[in-house]
Amino acid sequence: MEKQSIEQLQNICTQLRRDVLRMVHAVQSGHPGAPLGCAEFFVALYFDQLHHNSDFKMDGKGEDLFFLSNGHLSAGWYSVLSRSGYFPVSELKTFRKLDSRLQGHPATHEHLPGIRIASGSLGQGLSVALGVAQAKKIDKDDHLIYVLMGDGELQEGQVWEAAMYAAHHGVDNLIATIDYNGQQIDGPTEKIMDLKNLKAKWEAFGWEVIETKEGNDMKSVIDGLEKAKSLTGKGKPVLNLLYTEMGFGVDFMVGTHKWHGSPPNDEQLAKALGQLQETLGDY
Amino acid sequence: MSLDLKFTYTEKKDTRSGFGDGFLEAGRRNPNVVGLCADLIGSLKMGDFQKEFPERFFQTGIAEANMIGISAGLAIGGKIPFAGTFANFATGRVYDQIRQSVAYSQKNVKICASHAGLTLGEDGATHQILEDLGMMKMLPHMTVINPCDYNQTKAATLAIAEYEGPVYLRFGRPSWPVFTPADQKFEIGKAWKMIDGKDVTIFATGHLVWEAVVAEAMLRSEGISAEVINIHTIKPLDEEAILESVKKTGCAVSAEEHQLNGGLGDSIAQCLIRNNPAPLEYVGVNDSFGESGTPTQLLEKYGLNAENIVKAAKKALSRK
Numbered sequence: 001m002e003k004q005s006i007e008q009l010q011n012i013c014t015q016l017r018r019d020v021l022r023m024v025h026a027v028q029s030g031h032p033g034a035p036l037g038c039a040e041f042f043v044a045l046y047f048d049q050l051h052h053n054s055d056f057k058m059d060g061k062g063e064d065l066f067f068l069s070n071g072h073l074s075a076g077w078y079s080v081l082s083r084s085g086y087f088p089v090s091e092l093k094t095f096r097k098l099d100s101r102l103q104g105h106p107a108t109h110e111h112l113p114g115i116r117i118a119s120g121s122l123g124q125g126l127s128v129a130l131g132v133a134q135a136k137k138i139d140k141d142d143h144l145i146y147v148l149m150g151d152g153e154l155q156e157g158q159v160w161e162a163a164m165y166a167a168h169h170g171v172d173n174l175i176a177t178i179d180y181n182g183q184q185i186d187g188p189t190e191k192i193m194d195l196k197n198l199k200a201k202w203e204a205f206g207w208e209v210i211e212t213k214e215g216n217d218m219k220s221v222i223d224g225l226e227k228a229k230s231l232t233g234k235g236k237p238v239l240n241l242l243y244t245e246m247g248f249g250v251d252f253m254v255g256t257h258k259w260h261g262s263p264p265n266d267e268q269l270a271k272a273l274g275q276l277q278e279t280l281g282d283y
Numbered sequence: 284m285s286l287d288l289k290f291t292y293t294e295k296k297d298t299r300s301g302f303g304d305g306f307l308e309a310g311r312r313n314p315n316v317v318g319l320c321a322d323l324i325g326s327l328k329m330g331d332f333q334k335e336f337p338e339r340f341f342q343t344g345i346a347e348a349n350m351i352g353i354s355a356g357l358a359i360g361g362k363i364p365f366a367g368t369f370a371n372f373a374t375g376r377v378y379d380q381i382r383q384s385v386a387y388s389q390k391n392v393k394i395c396a397s398h399a400g401l402t403l404g405e406d407g408a409t410h411q412i413l414e415d416l417g418m419m420k421m422l423p424h425m426t427v428i429n430p431c432d433y434n435q436t437k438a439a440t441l442a443i444a445e446y447e448g449p450v451y452l453r454f455g456r457p458s459w460p461v462f463t464p465a466d467q468k469f470e471i472g473k474a475w476k477m478i479d480g481k482d483v484t485i486f487a488t489g490h491l492v493w494e495a496v497v498a499e500a501m502l503r504s505e506g507i508s509a510e511v512i513n514i515h516t517i518k519p520l521d522e523e524a525i526l527e528s529v530k531k532t533g534c535a536v537s538a539e540e541h542q543l544n545g546g547l548g549d550s551i552a553q554c555l556i557r558n559n560p561a562p563l564e565y566v567g568v569n570d571s572f573g574e575s576g577t578p579t580q581l582l583e584k585y586g587l588n589a590e591n592i593v594k595a596a597k598k599a600l601s602r603k
Contacts, residue, residue, distance in 0.1 A: 059361040108388050116359050117388045124384050127349045131356020131364070138317070138339065138362070158380070161346035165353070169341070 004047055006218050011279035012047060012083060013039040013218065017249045018276050019079035019092055019283060024263040027096040030104065033259035034150065035076025037181050037216065037244040041148065042080040044221045049229070051143060054085035056113035064143045065132060067117065069125020070150035070179065071105040072261070077114075078102050083280065086114040092283040123156025125149060126176055130166055133174045144232060145174045152184030155193050160205070166237040167206025175228045176207075177240040180215070183257040198241060208236045215244035250275055286500040289478045289511075290462040298454035298490075299397045301433035303328025305440025306365055306395075310336050316444055317357055319366045321347045326456075327367040327397050347372045348380050354392040355384040363391055363444060369403075370396035370453055371412040378418060385449045386422040393443050394419075394451045399429075400540035401568070401585055402457045402490055402578035411573035417545020419451040420518040426471060427518040429453040429539075429547075431492035433461045435515060438469035446471055453489065455540075457578040460493050463513075474521035476528070480510030483596045484528040487538040488514045488547050491566070491587060495538050498592035509596060517547050522554045529561050534599040538566040538592050540582075562602035564595035 004012075016039045024030035035042075046052075050064045057063075068077050075095060082089045087101070094100035101110040105120030117128050129147035136143060153159065166174065178198065186192050195201075202209045208231045212224030221242070228240045246260065247253030250272040253264075264272055310316045310332050317339040320329050324342070333340040343350040347368055354364040366373070373396035374381070385392045396415065403411045419427045426448060430436040436454050443450045477492075478499050487495035492513050499509045510528055514521070529535050535555070537548030548565040555561055568585050582588045 058359065060359070061361070117355060117390070118383050121379050121383045123348075124352050124380055127352020127380075128356040128359070128384060130349075131353035131358070132360045133356070134341065134353070135357050135360020135362050139360070158346075158348040158352065161344075161349035162352065165343060165346065165349055168344070 009043050009047055009218050012043045014276050015083065015278065015280040016043060016076060016079045018273060018278060020075040021264060021269060021272050022282065023075045023092055023095040025269045026093065028263050029096060030075055030263060031072040031261050032075065032263060033183070033246040033253065033257070034070065034179060034181065035073045036250065036253065037246045037248045038073060038076055038148070038179055039249065040216050040218050040221045041177065041242060042076050044218060044225060045146060046080045046084045048222055049225050050146070054113070056086060058116060060116070060132070061139065061141055062143065065116070065145050067125050067129045067145070067147040068106060068119055069147055070122060070153050071119030074104065074106050077106065081114040087112065089283045122150070122153040123158040126159055126162040129174055129176070130162055130171055133171050134169070136173060142173070144229065147174070147176050149176065149178055151178055151180045151182065151195055152189055152192070154178070154195060154198070163202065163205040163207065170235050171237050172233055172235050175232065175238045175240060177242050179244055180241050181244045181246040183246040183260060185257060185260045187257050202239045206236065207239045209239045209241060211241045211243070213243050215242040216248045286497065286504065288496060288500045290496045292460035292462040294461050295458040296433035296461050297456060297458050298430060298433055298436040299326070299456060300328050301430070301436030302395060302397065302440050302452070302454050303331060305437035307331045307335065309441055309444035310339065313363065313444060315361060315363045317341070317362045317364050319343055319350050319354055319364060321345055321350050321368045321372065323368050327395065329367050347377045351377045351380040352384055355388060355390045358390040358392050363393070365393045365395050367395040367397065369410060370399035370415045371410050374415040374418050375412060382422060386424045389424050390449060391447055392449050396451065396453045398456045399453045400455060400489065401573045401581040401587065402455050402540060404457065404578050404581065405575050407575040408572040413542045413568050413573065414545065415453060416517055416541050416547065420550065424449055425518065426450045426516070428471065428516050429489040430515045431489055431513055432459055432463050434463045434465050434467060435469065438467050439515065442469040442471055455490060459490055462493060462496065472516045472519045472521060474524035475513040475515065476510065476524065477513050478509070478511040480508040480532065482508045482532055483600050484510045484512060484532045484535040485538060485592060485596065486512050486514050486525065486535060486547065486551055488517060489540050491538040491540055494587070494589045494592055497589035498596065501589060501593050502596055507596065507600065514547055517550060520550050520554060525551055525554050526558050529555060529559060534562040534603050536564045536566060536592055536595040536599055540587060541567055543567045543569050562599045564599040566591050566595050
């Protein structure tokens with residue numbers, strides 16, 4: 001894929017945000033807040049970082065692979081997958097509808113290209129990513145495994161089982177990113193279940209930790225992922241703490257948990273779309 | 284009274300050793316076979332594989348949920364993971380992980396569960412899972428296998444390595460008669476008629492297949508002809524074999540080291556009720572937890588031995 005400019009990548013982000021809002025609005029269900037906040041990450045990954053082939057193969061041999069552990073960001077993932085050629089953009093209109101490949105949470109049973117495992121029940125994706133990373137090591141395939149988790153998701157115990165395992169086994173071909181937006185469905189993480197010092201926690205578990213402080217700035221996100229990549233292959237798993245704002249890109253949605261699992265109504269959608277220029281053409 | 288048994292044995296061995304030996308052999312046959320264990324390598328008899336293929340074996344520590352997730356990931360990467368731990372921790376503790384990452388996602392993961400049932404013995408009820416077959420058989424895409432002795436467990440282990448899809452393989456801890464042939468062919472989903480009979484059918488699985496063999500001889504000594512069918516695969520269930528036998532005998536007994544709720548007996552009852560209703564008696568644990576004791580003591584106390592199968596068979600006969 002030809003290298004895109006920062007401006008081009010930003011245009012894709014704007015379209016992704018439009019896709020997400022239109023998708024959840026159409027079925028009046030789903031999770032708009034977090035995918036709006038992760039637009040830069042999704043686009044940087046699929047349009048700039050991943051060495052991947054949109055001609056989908058389940059085993060992903062000879063490619064970098066991405067796993068979405070926080071499956072409720074499905075609308076954002078489906079948008080970036082379709083916009084990067086995994087399946088027709090027009091299929092986004094089937095999101096969450098009967099007989100669709102675009103299930104409410106990602107699933108493999110309808111064989112949607114780009115999806116390798118179901119996610120939605122939180123806390124499982126890092127373990128899965130570790131398994132694929134170790135399969136790559138056995139096969140002497142030096143491509144990388146990426147996984148995205150929510151910060152609230154870190155309240156699941158399995159994540160810490162996986163964190164301990166990754167460092168013990170030196171799984172250094174893996175970059176885990178935390179969507180560090182400080183929000184979860186019932187409220188701010190510090191009120192619901194305080195995560196305290198995440199950097200210190202992951203470092204104590206034996207990970208190499210980098211912080212991407214501007215997770216909604218395309219250049220910063222790319223720089224962070226480049227830095228993370230430069231730290232792979234050195235015996236330690238790599239964690240990217242990505243500071244984002246839930247709901248970024250829409251003034252009345254940003255920085256609150258209120259749009260975690262609520263779709264906009266007709267009026268709210270119109271207002272939100274008014275702030276996001278159609279750049280690649282709506283589905 | 285000495286019994287005229289149709290199957291006999293010269294040695295006793297644990298089924299988990301059948302798994303361990305089969306697993307090593309599967310690893311030698313196919314380089315994609317890999318193993319994982321949550322701090323029970325000795326108990327699961329996975330040590331020989333680990334020693335021979337250290338780069339294909341992963342100690343996960345006491346973290347079963349993570350082990351299931353890693354297994355799913357290894358399967359995505361084209362490996363054939365065998366994940367081993369006690370049956371309790373391989374099912375109840377990780378049900379959601381198996382459901383989402385393995386069964387729903389149709390990953391080629393082999394969940395290898397030892398120390399199942401009452402015959403775990405002295406460790407007591409915290410470890411004696413009696414609900415695992417039910418939980419696993421409810422999951423779409425899951426194949427559920429419960430072999431009866433060392434040889435059948437080894438054969439089953441080799442067979443599941445060649446089968447593509449999620450499998451739950453259940454075996455146990457105690458030293459148990461080895462009464463099936465070493466060179467048997469294991470066909471997933473195909474029941475094995477071990478003894479022909481005409482009055483009543485005994486459908487047995489796991490360790491209780493041996494009890495069924497003993498029960499058949501006891502019944503025969505009283506002039507009752509029992510058919511013994513080894514249901515090593517709980518799911519998919521060999522309904523054809525079940526219906527064919529019951530059509531002939533007209534009544535049946537199910538025998539398993541498991542709760543009656545959700546077990547083999549439930550599956551057989553569903554099959555009969557839909558196709559050919561006939562009297563069915565159950566031998567299994569009736570809605571209770573186990574306790575500490577020797578395997579033999581526990582099978583007797585909870586009504587799971589040959590004498591109980593004989594009683595159940597007579598009751599089934601009386602209802603014809």
